[in-house]
Amino acid sequence: MPQDSQKLFFILVDDNDIDLFFHEKLLRIKKIADHITPFLRAADALDYLERFQDHPEEYRETVILLDIQMPQIDGFGFLEEFEKMPEEVLSKTRIFLVSSSLDHGDLSRGHAHHLVSGILKKPLNADELIKALENTAAGG
Amino acid sequence: MAEEKIRILYIDDEVNNLHAFKANFRRKYEIYTASNTLEARKTLQSIPLHIIIADQRMPGATGVEFFNSIKENYPDPIRILLTGFTDAEALVDAINKGQIYRFIRKPWDDFDLQNTISNAYEIFNTRKELDRKMDELEKANDELSRFIYSASHDLRSPLMSVLGIINLSKLDHSITDPNGYVAMIETSVLKLDRFVQKIIEYYKNTRMQVEYEPIDFKVLIQESVESAKLQNSAIHFETDVEQNTDFYGDAFRINLVLNNLISNAMKYQKPESEHQMVKLKVVVNSYKAVIHIEDNGIGILSEHLNNVFKMFFRSRTNNMPGSGIGLYIVKEALNRIGGDISVNSIFEKGTTFVITIPSQHATR
Numbered sequence: 322m323p324q325d326s327q328k329l330f331f332i333l334v335d336d337n338d339i340d341l342f343f344h345e346k347l348l349r350i351k352k353i354a355d356h357i358t359p360f361l362r363a364a365d366a367l368d369y370l371e372r373f374q375d376h377p378e379e380y381r382e383t384v385i386l387l388d389i390q391m392p393q394i395d396g397f398g399f400l401e402e403f404e405k406m407p408e409e410v411l412s413k414t415r416i417f418l419v420s421s422s423l424d425h426g427d428l429s430r431g432h433a434h435h436l437v438s439g440i441l442k443k444p445l446n447a448d449e450l451i452k453a454l455e456n457t458a459a460g461g
Numbered sequence: 462m463a464e465e466k467i468r469i470l471y472i473d474d475e476v477n478n479l480h481a482f483k484a485n486f487r488r489k490y491e492i493y494t495a496s497n498t499l500e501a502r503k504t505l506q507s508i509p510l511h512i513i514i515a516d517q518r519m520p521g522a523t524g525v526e527f528f529n530s531i532k533e534n535y536p537d538p539i540r541i542l543l544t545g546f547t548d549a550e551a552l553v554d555a556i557n558k559g560q561i562y563r564f565i566r567k568p569w570d571d572f573d574l575q576n577t578i579s580n581a582y583e584i585f586n587t588r589k590e591l592d593r594k595m596d597e598l599e600k601a602n603d604e605l606s607r608f609i610y611s612a613s614h615d616l617r618s619p620l621m622s623v624l625g626i627i628n629l630s631k632l633d634h635s636i637t638d639p640n641g642y643v644a645m646i647e648t649s650v651l652k653l654d655r656f657v658q659k660i661i662e663y664y665k666n667t668r669m670q671v672e673y674e675p676i677d678f679k680v681l682i683q684e685s686v687e688s689a690k691l692q693n694s695a696i697h698f699e700t701d702v703e704q705n706t707d708f709y710g711d712a713f714r715i716n717l718v719l720n721n722l723i724s725n726a727m728k729y730q731k732p733e734s735e736h737q738m739v740k741l742k743v744v745v746n747s748y749k750a751v752i753h754i755e756d757n758g759i760g761i762l763s764e765h766l767n768n769v770f771k772m773f774f775r776s777r778t779n780n781m782p783g784s785g786i787g788l789y790i791v792k793e794a795l796n797r798i799g800g801d802i803s804v805n806s807i808f809e810k811g812t813t814f815v816i817t818i819p820s821q822h823a824t825r
Contacts, residue, residue, distance in 0.1 A: 337618065343625040350632050390614050421621040423613045423661055443618070444625035 329454075330381050333359040334366045334399060335388040335419070344386060344419070344445055351447040353454070354384070363387075363394035367402050370410075377409035384454065386441075389420040389427055396420075400436055415457050417441050417450070466491040467582045468508060472501045472527065473516040473543070478567075482514075485571055490578070498527050505531060510538040511585045512578060514565075517544035517551075525555045532560060537588070539581040543567055602668075609664045612657065620654045659786045662717060666794045669713060673821040676710045678702050678743045678750060685719050686741070693727055696737045704745035709821040714794040718802075719752070721787045722814050726756035729812070748820055755813040761806040769804060 331354040335341045341359050348354045360366040366385075373380040389396035396418055404411070418431045421443040431440050438457045441449060470493045471482050479494040486492060493508060495501035498521060504510070513531075515524035522530070528540045540560065542552070545567035555561050562584065563577055627647050630636040636643055679702045686698050723739065730737040740755040761769060768774045770792040775785040795802055799819050806812040 337622060339622045340625060343622070343629055346629055347625075347632070350629075390618075421614060421617045423617070423658065424609075425665075443621035444628055446628075 329354050329356075330383040331357045332366060332369075332383055332385045333357060334363055334385065334391075334396075335359075336361055336391040337388070340388070340419075340443065340445075347445060347447055351451070353447065353451060363391055363396070363399040367394070367399065370403065370406065373410050374406065377407040380410045380413055382413045383415075385414060385416045386419050386445075387416055389418055389422055389431065397430065397434075400434060404436060411436065415454075417453060419443060419445055467512060467578065468510045469493065469512045469514060469578065470495065470501060470504050470508070470510050470538075471514045472496075472498065472519070472524070474519045475516070478516070486575075489575070498522050498530075501527070502531070505535055510535075512541060512581050513538045514541045514543055516567075517542055517564075523551075525551060525560060528555070528560045537585070539585050541565060541577060541581060543569065605664070606668060609661060609668060612664070613661050616657050617654060620650055620657070623650050624654075656786075659790065663786065663790050663793070666714065666717065666790060666797065671711045671714070671797055673709045674712055676708045676712060676715060676750075678704050678708065678745055678752075681712075681716065681719065682741055682743060685716070685723055688720075689723050689727060689739075696727055696730065696739055699738065699740045701741070702743045702745075704743065704750075706745060706747045707820075707822065708745050708747075708750055710750070710818055711798045714798050715818060717794050718791050718800070718816060719754075721791045722754045722816075725787060726754055726758065726812070729758040729760075730756065731759055731809075745820075747822065750816075750818045750820065752816045752818070753813060754816070755811065757811040760808040760810050760812055761804070762808050763806070766804055766806060770802070 331348055333341055333344050335344065338361060341361060345357050345359055348357055358369065360369070387396045387399060394402070400416070403414075403416075414436075415438040416436050417438055418440045419442075420427065420431075420440065422428065428440060431437050439453045441453065467489075468491045469486075471479060472495045473479055473482075474496055476496055479496065483492050483494060493504045493510070495504055497519070501513075501515075505513075513528070515527055517524040519527075524542045524544070528542070532540075539562045542555065542561045542564040544552070544564055552564055556564070562581055565574055565577060624647065627643055627650075630643060638644075682700050682702055686700060690696075690698065723741070726739045734757070736757065738757050740753070742753040742755075744751050765774075770788050772789040773785040774789075792802060794800075795816065795818070801817045803815050804812065805815070
């Protein structure tokens with residue numbers, strides 16, 4: 322499976338620099354992705370994605386690992402903004418929330434969100450991520 | 462509070478009465494007077510009053526009618542009716558409806574009126590105090606909810622980072638660790654995390670509203686057993702669920718009870734045994750569900766049986782890791798949903814917990 326997923330771009334959004342480092346390392350060691358763009362702030366990730374607003378054709382299939390609790394713009398705030406992207410971008414994106422939260426409200430809100438493909442618990446487990454990617458692969 | 466003078470508004474169309482009242486009480490109280498309801502309303506708008514005294518017979522509106530009309534916008538002042546007539550029915554009605562606190566006959570007796578006023582003021586203060594306590598309580602509850610939230614995130618989040626980094630060190634073999642220190646760190650972090658999770662469970666149980674929904678015990682038990690098997694595949698599970706009728710219960714708490722007891726049954730196994738077993742039996746009728754959770758583990762000494770549901774109690778006869786909070790949470794959760802638990806155990810043979818949970822179909 323990893324050979325398929327290798328074509329994937331990853332965007333990581335997490336305000337915890339240790340988790341961000343860990344996620345990036347894990348993705349590389351497990352060869353889950355070859356291109357990773359990490360962001361410590363949701364706003365920076367949104368700025369980066371902004372460029373595809375007018376050029377959705379340049380957007381490649383992307384997986385976003387998104388932390389829920391972040392200062393300023395949190396995971397749900399990110400989703401709210403990201404939702405405004407062109408349909409071409411949305412359809413090429415899979416978003417997984419990655420959280421240590423046990424808060425029922427957060428989790429059910431995440432599950433209910435139409436842009437969220439799944440919720441992964443921290444510490445991120447590579448096997449679980451690979452399984453989640455397989456399950457949500459839209460036939461290539 | 463002791464410095465504050467009692468603020469009284471007295472309404473009477475007989476101006477002589479107003480003067481007499483003022484003359485008698487102006488040293489004791491802060492007195493406002495009005496000869497008609499229009500004036501009275503003006504005072505109400507600008508002065509935070511403690512007590513309002515109104516004459517019953519006034520042109521335009523009776524005292525009871527006046528009280529009725531201001532009750533909504535000025536609910537706080539205590540209302541006292543002054544009347545020279547004994548039209549009992551109107552009075553009884555007004556008192557019963559809670560529109561007035563007391564009525565005083567005209568002409569009033571100074572001592573009697575003074576007594577009534579100080580009693581009324583006491584009631585005013587008691588109500589205020591009650592309101593204040595309610596506000597405080599709401600605030601405290603609010604803070605507790607926020608505490609649960611931050612405990613579930615802020616405490617766990619760094620622990621999860623540590624675990625992540627430990628996993629990473631295993632993957633890239635970047636740490637030379639011949640003495641297994643990293644594994645010890647991992648064990649301790651996992652233990653701390655379990656304890657944090659238990660505390661969160663405890664607070665969720667006390668804080669979350671009890672909500673009843675249809676419960677399918679077959680599904681519930683199956684899910685619990687499946688997640689338990691992931692943690693320890695060596696243990697043999699036997700399940701037997703008899704449910705031919707609808708059952709309504711609080712899914713969160715029933716799950717919490719089941720998962721804690723299953724996890725205990727798995728934890729207190731005999732380490733050397735090759736036939737580690739956990740048996741789950743559920744019988745549901747339309748009134749209640751009876752659940753047996755049986756293991757063939759190390760058992761509990763009979764002298765400890767009475768203490769196992771106490772907070773932070775741990776049996777000294779075992780060296781098992783534990784915080785002593787699991788069974789306490791189980792008991793508390795059952796209390797909240799009207800359930801019951803009993804335990805039978807033979808030391809070195811095994812333990813059986815029996816839970817009874819009433820169905821809440823009546824609320825549907």
